[in-house]
Amino acid sequence: xxxxxxxxxxxxxxxxxxxxxxxxxxxxxxxxxxxxxxxxxxxxxxxxxxxxxxxxxxxxxxxxxxxxxxxxxxxxxxxxxxxxxxxxxxxxxxxxxxxxxxxxxxxxxxxxxxxxxxxxxxxxxxxxxxxxxxxxxxxxxxxxxxxxxxxxxxxxxxxxxxxxxxxxxxxxxxxxxxxxxxxxxxxxxxxxxxxxxxxxxxxxxxxxxxxxxxxxxxxxxxxxxxxxxxxxxxxxxxxxxxxxxxxxxxxxxxxxxxxxxxxxxxxxxxxxxxxxxxxxxxxxxxxxxxxxxxxxxxxxxxxxxxxxxxxxxxxxxxxxxxxxxxxxxxxxxxxxxxxxxxxxxx
Amino acid sequence: xxxxxxxxxxxxxxxxxxxxxxxxxxxxxxxxxxxxxxxxxxxxxxxxxxxxxxxxxxxxxxxxxxxxxxxxxxxxxxxxxxxxxxxxxxxxxxxxxxxxxxxxxxxxxxxxxxxxxxxxxxxxxxxxxxxxxxxxxxxxxxxxxxxxxxxxxxxxxxxxxxxxxxxxxxxxxxxxxxxxxxxxxxxxxxxxxxxxxxxxxxxxxxxxxxxxxxxxxxxxxxxxxxxxxxxxxxxxxxxxxxxxxxxxxxxxxxxxxxxxxxxxxxxxxxxxxxxxxxxxxxxxxxxxxxxxxxxxxxxxxxxxxxxxxxxxxxxxxxxxxxxxxxxxxxxxxxxxxxxxxxxxxxxxxxxxxxxxxxxxxxxxxxxxxxxxxxxxxxxxxxxxxxxxxxxxxxxxxxxxxxxxxxxxxxxxxxxxxxxxxxxxxxxxxxxxxxxxxxxxxxxxxxxx
Numbered sequence: 001x002x003x004x005x006x007x008x009x010x011x012x013x014x015x016x017x018x019x020x021x022x023x024x025x026x027x028x029x030x031x032x033x034x035x036x037x038x039x040x041x042x043x044x045x046x047x048x049x050x051x052x053x054x055x056x057x058x059x060x061x062x063x064x065x066x067x068x069x070x071x072x073x074x075x076x077x078x079x080x081x082x083x084x085x086x087x088x089x090x091x092x093x094x095x096x097x098x099x100x101x102x103x104x105x106x107x108x109x110x111x112x113x114x115x116x117x118x119x120x121x122x123x124x125x126x127x128x129x130x131x132x133x134x135x136x137x138x139x140x141x142x143x144x145x146x147x148x149x150x151x152x153x154x155x156x157x158x159x160x161x162x163x164x165x166x167x168x169x170x171x172x173x174x175x176x177x178x179x180x181x182x183x184x185x186x187x188x189x190x191x192x193x194x195x196x197x198x199x200x201x202x203x204x205x206x207x208x209x210x211x212x213x214x215x216x217x218x219x220x221x222x223x224x225x226x227x228x229x230x231x232x233x234x235x236x237x238x239x240x241x242x243x244x245x246x247x248x249x250x251x252x253x254x255x256x257x258x259x260x261x262x263x264x265x266x267x268x269x270x271x272x273x274x275x276x277x278x279x280x281x282x283x284x285x286x287x288x289x290x291x292x293x294x295x296x297x298x299x300x301x302x303x304x305x306x307x308x309x310x311x312x313x314x315x316x317x318x319x320x321x322x323x324x325x326x327x328x329x330x331x332x333x334x335x336x337x338x339x340x341x342x343x344x345x346x
Numbered sequence: 347x348x349x350x351x352x353x354x355x356x357x358x359x360x361x362x363x364x365x366x367x368x369x370x371x372x373x374x375x376x377x378x379x380x381x382x383x384x385x386x387x388x389x390x391x392x393x394x395x396x397x398x399x400x401x402x403x404x405x406x407x408x409x410x411x412x413x414x415x416x417x418x419x420x421x422x423x424x425x426x427x428x429x430x431x432x433x434x435x436x437x438x439x440x441x442x443x444x445x446x447x448x449x450x451x452x453x454x455x456x457x458x459x460x461x462x463x464x465x466x467x468x469x470x471x472x473x474x475x476x477x478x479x480x481x482x483x484x485x486x487x488x489x490x491x492x493x494x495x496x497x498x499x500x501x502x503x504x505x506x507x508x509x510x511x512x513x514x515x516x517x518x519x520x521x522x523x524x525x526x527x528x529x530x531x532x533x534x535x536x537x538x539x540x541x542x543x544x545x546x547x548x549x550x551x552x553x554x555x556x557x558x559x560x561x562x563x564x565x566x567x568x569x570x571x572x573x574x575x576x577x578x579x580x581x582x583x584x585x586x587x588x589x590x591x592x593x594x595x596x597x598x599x600x601x602x603x604x605x606x607x608x609x610x611x612x613x614x615x616x617x618x619x620x621x622x623x624x625x626x627x628x629x630x631x632x633x634x635x636x637x638x639x640x641x642x643x644x645x646x647x648x649x650x651x652x653x654x655x656x657x658x659x660x661x662x663x664x665x666x667x668x669x670x671x672x673x674x675x676x677x678x679x680x681x682x683x684x685x686x687x688x689x690x691x692x693x694x695x696x697x698x699x700x701x702x703x704x705x706x707x708x709x710x711x712x713x714x715x716x717x718x719x720x721x722x723x724x725x726x727x728x729x730x731x732x733x734x735x736x737x738x739x740x741x742x743x744x745x746x747x748x749x750x751x752x753x754x755x756x757x758x759x760x761x762x763x764x765x766x767x768x769x770x771x772x773x774x775x776x777x778x779x780x781x782x783x784x785x786x787x788x789x790x791x792x793x794x
Contacts, residue, residue, distance in 0.1 A: 011694070111432035114428060
């Protein structure tokens, strides 16, 4: 209760103008558009990381197949990154309009790092364009070429941390603090690194499955390349989906106690979602494993359906985490005026 | 003030937003809208006249348009959101409540735009021969989609300056169909074409080696330019005639040529004349048009569009949404309340809740942050907005009197909103900050 009261002096009053629509509908739209956005973010981040990795591997092992895979990925990244950015606009609009009182302050508090993202992403994208368009020309300057790819990939790996800071800190107004540098903020607000780990593994897992699809198509042009891409994709997908079995619980246990309880039996909806998510993830691992062993299409198809289901469930779950955190403050909102008045009197 | 405040002591808040916004407008108008039109125009001509050389240039252009719009263009577009939400949360937050569905629609068009440019770029080799027309149509759709995004965003920008009926009705459609929406939309449309010609001509002149190819392209560009300028002027005049009276009076001042109205007029007259001259040269003598002239016009028109955006922003002062909200985020209808109850007690995130004997200067500083920082710095780069230079030597008393009449003395400033004590605290702080800043060292919140 103390926390709530303290936070009330920092949570802004809402605007006088009404939210132009039904909140429930906005929330559905938020979850759906966010899933679309994050899907392409995943392909962009993991795509650039794996492009660099494979180019490097091809270079030192002197195997042009890996280089060809890397080039494919670099071209894909140039497409996915544009979709990732543009699809991010809708969730940004919606979260701004329905969670104004939480999202704006939390973002303003890291405002300078937030603004720097613009420059950072522009530089990252330009570097990745150089990377893509100089593939042939710089065949003999692999070091320089890799530098651009790696630079772009590393910058892209930094970006989610800032976004995570604003969406994690919006949930705990009682921790809001002015004047933190972004690197201090990464450690000041809870759950950021746990979320980041969970995101990174998801990114790689999704990319692994994407690679399988890419490799299967590649088989038509160059069967041996295709085969190699597929088997690499299988390993990546399986490994990182499996690692999520650790990253998921780590994140769950980093949540604030009473919120965590909701997911551990405290509330039917939240717990149910989590259970469904875990079951789907296990089924996904099973399908991937079967596909790796048997190479049979049916298991691939089942993995594809399951990954969509898992990502959707997790996307929704993530939203429930947010609303569970914010519920006490939202309920308090009606008392806002009174609290302000009390503050005035004292 | 309800939100935390970020300070940019040297740049100033307004400048941060302006850098991002002007870059975006430039890329969006010159490259995405105008540039894509020139590009498909060229592709179409190449197809009709069976001139593969023109097709090749269009293809080259598409690569650069893709690179620029998906990096600097897209990110500064998102950047306008990013910067306004952390610097002017009240304004952008309120606009979002009004225009949410317009922006949401715009988002759908954005997605279409990205898909179209990717399709266009990656199908140069695939859609040839019989399928060429499909490629050209994709390019046209791209051009149209770019224009459509401008249609929507212009409604918001125009409404900030001329909200029209919305002030009373609070109706979405009144906000969209505001008095300067259409004039500014058409004005910008032709600005975009002229700007694209100006910006792309030097590159064509420089990089296209074949003289025949260059001549055809440049004379086409010249025609686009000659047609656009008169329309641009006509719609510009329509736009200006719909501006609020007070805003109109501020135009010359906003350009920095206060009191030199004749100079202002002459400069702009000559600027347009030179653009016209370039168009004329491009048509009549495309092979020999001077690189210096085309480069000069490129910079000139970039300067003009930048100036236009700055003037548009400046003449809206003191409002961020005309007659509704001031630049510092205070609503017009809140002023009276703050005068009575105080600004500090009605704010969050301020280091102090009220003025008392021990905290006068600190309170003054918080009030400065809340009400003045949106336009001023203490000692930033823009000397006209750095209060240090403006008020050096003034006493707290003199300042207090000045602040009392802020809005009446200078229309472009909002009225001070707060109690008499708060005003005195602000004056005291300003006097100290300007005349003896060393005394402020170590004060809470000073050295961040």
